[in-house]
Amino acid sequence: MTPDDLLREFARTRASLDGEEVAFRWSGDVHSWAPGEPYRRLFGFEGVNVSRLLADEEEGGYRLLSREAAFYLDPATREILETWQGKPVVHVWNDPANLRLRPFPVPRTELGDQVCFSLEIPLAYPSPLPVADYPLHSADDTYRALELFQFFTPAEALAGGAPSVPATMSWTRMSPWLPWMEQGQRPGGLTFHCRGHKLGSYAEVPERTRAYIAGRHPEFARAPEKWTEPNETSWTYFRALHPRGNPE
Secondary structure (H helix, E strand, O other): OOHHHHHHHHHHHHOOOOOOOEEEEEEEEEEEEOOOOOOEEEEEEEEEEEEEEEEOOOOOOEEEEEEEEEEEEOOOOOOEOOEEOOEEOOOEEEOOOOEEEOOOOOOEEEEOOEEEEEEEEEEEEEOOOOOOOOOOOOOOOEEEEEEEEEEEEEHHHHHOOOOOOOOEEEEEEEEOOOHHHOOOOOOOEEEEEEEEEEOOOHHHOOHHHHHHHHHHOHHHHOOOOOOOOOOOOHHHHHHHHOOOOOOO
16 A cells, blocks of 8 residues: 555544544553552543544645543542642643644554554653753653554445544553652653544543533534644643743
């Protein structure tokens, strides 16, 4: 298959070629690791991404326009946390969480009657939270993380001509401690381990999650209408909440 063919297949799995909104929901857990310490399940985690796919007339490929909200949960009761060890929890409110998709050889594996698209995304860039300005919230002046995605779809569905096909997904993320955890330069970090699926509509998001979004940021129930940048991340969102005199 050509890179264009692979991208089209992946785009149908991740979103919808007709530009209709697509919602993904996921859930899982967040584990800590640190030298000399046992692994610990610190939080549950659940979230939703609502996106629309547009053809990129200028550069080819597609533009994925999305918003993403996700919430840290008590690991036992699965209730949405508002505090952790006496600190306010800062949930994920990424608006936008956009992505340019260009033709490239998307890793594609046939698994019996399923097709899997896998993405491995290593990240390393100047941290929005320099240690000098955020000594309690940042471990390094370089933000480093690893995002591992797998999207699964029935091979039979992918062989058809529908603009969108059913999909399940897995997501693993290795990252530093979250800024609001106030771990400073303590060695270690977090591993997120989640799984989810493409929904028929946003109405299929669990009622508790929809109510939490509606009461705080109702715009996250819809995908963006137009492309904007830069993307929001947990680190830039925290900086916006706590500017601490940064020049930005």
